[in-house]
Amino acid sequence: MDRARERIRGLSQKAGVALTLKHPLGDGSFVVEMPQPKTVREAQALAQVLAGQPGVESVGVDVWVRRQAFIPNDLHFPEQWALQPASQGVIGSARFSDAWDVGGAAFxxxxxxxxxxxxTGRVRHADLEANEIDGHDFVSAGTIAGVEVAGDGDGRDPDPSDPGDYCEPDNADSSWHGLKMASILAAVTHNLQGIAGAAPGVRVQHIRALGRCGGWLSDVADALRWAVGAPVAGVPVNPSAAQVKVINMSLGSLPGLDCNSSAYGYIRDAVRAAQSAGAVVVAAAGNEGQSSVGLPAGCDGVIAVGAHTSRGALAGYSNRSSKVMLTAPGGGCPIDGLTPCDTVPIVSLGNTGTRQPQANLWRDVTGGTSAATPFVSAAAALMMSLDGGLTPVQVRTILAETARPHPAGSYCANNPGMCGTGMLDAEAAVLRVRDGPIPGGSGRSGGGALAWGWLALLALAAWRARRLHTCRLRASGGFFSK
Known part of the structure; x- marks a missing residue:
C-alpha cells in the first residue's frame, strides 16, 4: 500500500489532479478517489491521460450502480403500464421510469x-397544480349549430379555465380533456397519492383552444403562435414564451386534409413559427382508423403520434400513414384482433362534473391518440431538460431513431411506413441525449451527465511490482440517494 501511495502521488503530479488511494480490491487492484465530481466523459478523458504515463497498464471508468428504474409511490402507478420499466415486461411501455434514472436523479x-x-383548458387539481401555469383562452365567441362554443360567456380572454366542453348535439358530457392530458404529462409524482406524471418536474401551460363540441383550427393556429411569443392581434405576449420548449396538441381535424394546400396556410405558417422559435410540435394522428391523418398532425415538421396497445399492437382506432412518426401508449383494441384489448387504458386524473367542474378524481381513465401524444411530449420535455440546446429537428430525429420496433407479425411490422419508426422509448431517447451522438451536433456545453455517484475507474501498474495492478479512480462527494 505504501508503494502504491507513492506511485499514485507521482501520477497525481503528472496528471494535475490529486488522487487518493482508498483500498485494494480482491484481484490485487486499488481503488483511488478523485477530489471533485466528474462526468463520465471527463473521467474517461482523465483516464486517457493517465493511461499514457509509464507503468500504466490500462484505464477504465468506474460508475455508480443501483437498482434499475425509479418506482414512485403514487397510489395508481402500478396501473400506469405506459410508465413501467423494461423489467416488468410490458411490451408497449414507453419505459419512463427507466428514463427518470438516466439523468442521475429521480426526477x-x-x-x-x-x-x-x-x-380544453385548465381544471385545478391538487395532484397537478404545482406543475402547471395559466396561459390564455383563444376560443372565439360565437355559436355553431346552436351551441355557444366558448362556454364561458365571452370570447378570448386571459383565463384558460375549462368551464366544460359538453356537447348536447352529441349527447356527450364534459370530457375534462385538458386536465387528463396535463396529468399524463406532469402529475405530481412520488407523493403517495394519485398518479405519476411522465415528465415529473416539467411545467404545463394551459392554452385553451377547444370549447363545447370542439373548436376552430384558426384558434389553434393563434394559440400556437402565442405559445412561442409570436404576436397575435389583441392579445398580450406570452410572458413564458422563452421557456416553451414543447407544444402538445391532442386534437385534430378529420383526416385527409393537406397542410401544404393554400387553404391551410394559416396553420402551416403557425407551425413554422413555433418551430423557428425552437419549440417541438407534437400532435395526435387521430382516432378515425383511417390511412391518413388530420391537421395539424399532417403539417411538415410536426411529430404525428399514433397509438398502440400495451402489447405493442397498433390500436384499431388509430390513424396510420406515412405522416405518422411513431406510436405511443394509447390503449384499446388492436387493429388485427390478434391480441386482447387493454382492460385498463391510460390512467389519468379527472373530474366528476358532467357539465361544469365538480369534485376532482384522483384516478380516471382515457385513451386514444390524444393520450398517446402527451407521452411523446413528455419524452421531448425530458430530453430538453437534459439538453436545452436541442433543436426541434434533433429531438424529432432522436425520437425516431430510438423508437423500438413494433412486435414481429403485427400490423405495423407488416406494413412499414404506416406507423412510423416504432414505439416510443423514453429511456433510449434520454440516453441518446446524455451519451450521444446528437444528430448535427449539440448546443450543450457539458460533456455528458454526471455519473451516478460521480465515479471513475483507472488501471495502473503498481510501483516496482512485476504483476500489473488496477486502480479505480473515485470522486469524493455525496452519493445520490432516493
Missing part, C-alpha cells in the same frame, strides 16, 4: 422547460 424534468398544452 430529471426541469421546471424551466414548459410544455404548452393547447386543449
Amino acid at each position: 430529471i424534468g426541469s421546471p424551466s422547460v414548459i410544455v404548452a398544452l393547447i386543449d
Whole structure:
C-alpha cells in the first residue's frame, strides 16, 4: 500500500489532479478517489491521460450502480403500464421510469422547460397544480349549430379555465380533456397519492383552444403562435414564451386534409413559427382508423403520434400513414384482433362534473391518440431538460431513431411506413441525449451527465511490482440517494 501511495502521488503530479488511494480490491487492484465530481466523459478523458504515463497498464471508468428504474409511490402507478420499466415486461411501455434514472436523479424534468398544452383548458387539481401555469383562452365567441362554443360567456380572454366542453348535439358530457392530458404529462409524482406524471418536474401551460363540441383550427393556429411569443392581434405576449420548449396538441381535424394546400396556410405558417422559435410540435394522428391523418398532425415538421396497445399492437382506432412518426401508449383494441384489448387504458386524473367542474378524481381513465401524444411530449420535455440546446429537428430525429420496433407479425411490422419508426422509448431517447451522438451536433456545453455517484475507474501498474495492478479512480462527494 505504501508503494502504491507513492506511485499514485507521482501520477497525481503528472496528471494535475490529486488522487487518493482508498483500498485494494480482491484481484490485487486499488481503488483511488478523485477530489471533485466528474462526468463520465471527463473521467474517461482523465483516464486517457493517465493511461499514457509509464507503468500504466490500462484505464477504465468506474460508475455508480443501483437498482434499475425509479418506482414512485403514487397510489395508481402500478396501473400506469405506459410508465413501467423494461423489467416488468410490458411490451408497449414507453419505459419512463427507466428514463427518470438516466439523468442521475429521480426526477430529471426541469421546471424551466414548459410544455404548452393547447386543449380544453385548465381544471385545478391538487395532484397537478404545482406543475402547471395559466396561459390564455383563444376560443372565439360565437355559436355553431346552436351551441355557444366558448362556454364561458365571452370570447378570448386571459383565463384558460375549462368551464366544460359538453356537447348536447352529441349527447356527450364534459370530457375534462385538458386536465387528463396535463396529468399524463406532469402529475405530481412520488407523493403517495394519485398518479405519476411522465415528465415529473416539467411545467404545463394551459392554452385553451377547444370549447363545447370542439373548436376552430384558426384558434389553434393563434394559440400556437402565442405559445412561442409570436404576436397575435389583441392579445398580450406570452410572458413564458422563452421557456416553451414543447407544444402538445391532442386534437385534430378529420383526416385527409393537406397542410401544404393554400387553404391551410394559416396553420402551416403557425407551425413554422413555433418551430423557428425552437419549440417541438407534437400532435395526435387521430382516432378515425383511417390511412391518413388530420391537421395539424399532417403539417411538415410536426411529430404525428399514433397509438398502440400495451402489447405493442397498433390500436384499431388509430390513424396510420406515412405522416405518422411513431406510436405511443394509447390503449384499446388492436387493429388485427390478434391480441386482447387493454382492460385498463391510460390512467389519468379527472373530474366528476358532467357539465361544469365538480369534485376532482384522483384516478380516471382515457385513451386514444390524444393520450398517446402527451407521452411523446413528455419524452421531448425530458430530453430538453437534459439538453436545452436541442433543436426541434434533433429531438424529432432522436425520437425516431430510438423508437423500438413494433412486435414481429403485427400490423405495423407488416406494413412499414404506416406507423412510423416504432414505439416510443423514453429511456433510449434520454440516453441518446446524455451519451450521444446528437444528430448535427449539440448546443450543450457539458460533456455528458454526471455519473451516478460521480465515479471513475483507472488501471495502473503498481510501483516496482512485476504483476500489473488496477486502480479505480473515485470522486469524493455525496452519493445520490432516493
